[in-house]
Amino acid sequence: MLQINELSYTFDAEKPIFEKISLDVKVGEFVSVIGASGSGKSTLFKLVTGLLEPQQGVILINGEQGAGKRLGSVGYMPQKDLLLPWRTVLDNVLLPLEVTKENKKAKLPEVREWLARFGLADYESAYPNELSGGMRQRVAFLRTLMTGKNLLLLDEPFGALDSMTKRNMHSWLLGLWGDLQKTVLFITHDLEEALLLSDRIYVLKVDGIGEWKVNLPRPRSSELIYEADFIRMRKELEWLIQHENN
Structure with missing residues (x-):
């Protein structure tokens, strides 16, 4: 449904937002993008929606390219x-x-x-x-x-909620996910949230992008966060992010 190849963007020629990143989102997937503040997550969304044009690289939605093809082709939900x-x-x-x-x-x-x-x-x-x-x-x-729209871009939609309300939203979305029949690209800073909701996770960095496959069967319950395998996966993902940023 969404394919990004060798995408680069910069506001300042000496300081790129990101360079030559590639990712894909298949029909029916829930894919998260995580990264430090300033790593370009919101800029990536603006590029996908057609509000910005790539300076290098290609963005395809349903196989079609160009800002005119992207504008209005996705559903977008901001944090507020x-x-x-x-x-x-x-x-x-x-x-x-x-x-x-x-x-x-x-x-x-x-x-x-x-x-x-x-x-x-x-x-x-x-x-x-x-x-x-x-x-x-x-x-x-x-x-x-x-x-x-079949492709939904969700930009930290639960980021402003308190921890208990966020937990309830996770339970609600997991219970509903099978019936939605949508494809989601999701931005979050919350590693636990990304693991719980996603099929795959991309870690966005200035010098590239890394991919992490979430090996958890669906349907899922929010109670997964207390299980040993989930805690282990979270630690591994956190180590990966810290290691790649050093």
Whole structure:
């Protein structure tokens, strides 16, 4: 679904953001990108979405190349939920359909079904300021799903949540993952989160990119984080990142 070959980008000729990185995301995969602050994770997302153009290298989405082909071809969810405070939950979720001028009335049964699956059926008339942080992120995620795009870019969507709410979001997403039938590229600083949610992890560095395959069967439970194999994998990944950065 997404293929990146020998991608380079710089804001300053003497200090590249990253150089000649390659990665791929297959249909139905959940792939995370981790790296230190300033390693270029958000810049990578802007390149994938078509907001920036590569200075070197190729980005293909469904085999197609060029900013014109990428713009509007992915669903994007930033860290901040960016819900419109004057719109209800239902109206926020329907926003992508308004942008694409789809028939909202025809889509309402499907949207309400998703609201129920997201645990939001009783809140469709609520406003964002009446929701908890976790509920706001669920609304933002559902709004991203309503774009109808098969490739979703999630930029630290749980990063601003407290630890318990984040843990609940992990459980919620793991329980829902099999039904979504989407492909996800996910940015996070949280190694535990990356291991728990992902099929593969890319470690982004200025001088390249490393790949880590997560050998955990699906479906998964958030209780995995307490198991010895998971703890061992986290330690190995942490060592790998520290070793490669030294």
